[in-house]
Amino acid sequence: MKICWILVFGNAIRGPLGIHRAVRRRFWFYSADYRLEAQLEYLSSLRKITEEEITRFVAGLTMPAEFQPRSKAVLPPYDPNRLEFRILDHVGPVRRRSGNYWTKCPSCAQQGRDRSGDNLAICIADPRKYKCWAGCTREMIRAAVGCPIRTRIAS
Numbered sequence: 001m002k003i004c005w006i007l008v009f010g011n012a013i014r015g016p017l018g019i020h021r022a023v024r025r026r027f028w029f030y031s032a033d034y035r036l037e038a039q040l041e042y043l044s045s046l047r048k049i050t051e052e053e054i055t056r057f058v059a060g061l062t063m064p065a066e067f068q069p070r071s072k073a074v075l076p077p078y079d080p081n082r083l084e085f086r087i088l089d090h091v092g093p094v095r096r097r098s099g100n101y102w103t104k105c106p107s108c109a110q111q112g113r114d115r116s117g118d119n120l121a122i123c124i125a126d127p128r129k130y131k132c133w134a135g136c137t138r139e140m141i142r143a144a145v146g147c148p149i150r151t152r153i154a155s
């Protein structure tokens with residue numbers, strides 16, 4: 001079995017051959033014609049890196065501070081009776097799958113996207129956690145439902 005590994009450093013680099021969900025565009029390898037067959041041929045022609053080479057390549061490297069994952073905000077335990085913003089009050093019908101509700105992302109819908117109606121995932125166990133898999137930010141989603149996130153102005 002032949003496996004192709006594409007290393008992606010951050011999300012500034014887009015993998016070829018797929019269609020980016022946020023911009024609905026395909027991003028090609030520049031070194032080959034912009035046809036699928038030529039792209040696959042180019043990809044197949046590249047020398048594969050072994051696991052040993054990768055291990056040697058990254059040995060001793062540390063992640064620069066600016067790229068370290070940010071610590072996540074710690075939420076108090078979910079209390080369905082607490083008065084707070086509830087995304088489920090602002091979205092259409094939802095489907096349940098793999099621990100999440102899935103529904104149309106309001107921000108995507110505003111932009112005429114998410115025709116399949118499943119870009120927004122909302123955690124069933126804690127609906128305060130939601131994510132648009134097409135890349136809309138929490139701020140965009142909140143603005144789209146008419147409940148923008150209040151931001152503090154730095155003084």
Ligand SMILES: [Zn+2]
Pocket residue numbers: 105106107108109119132133134135136
């Ligand atoms: Zn979205």
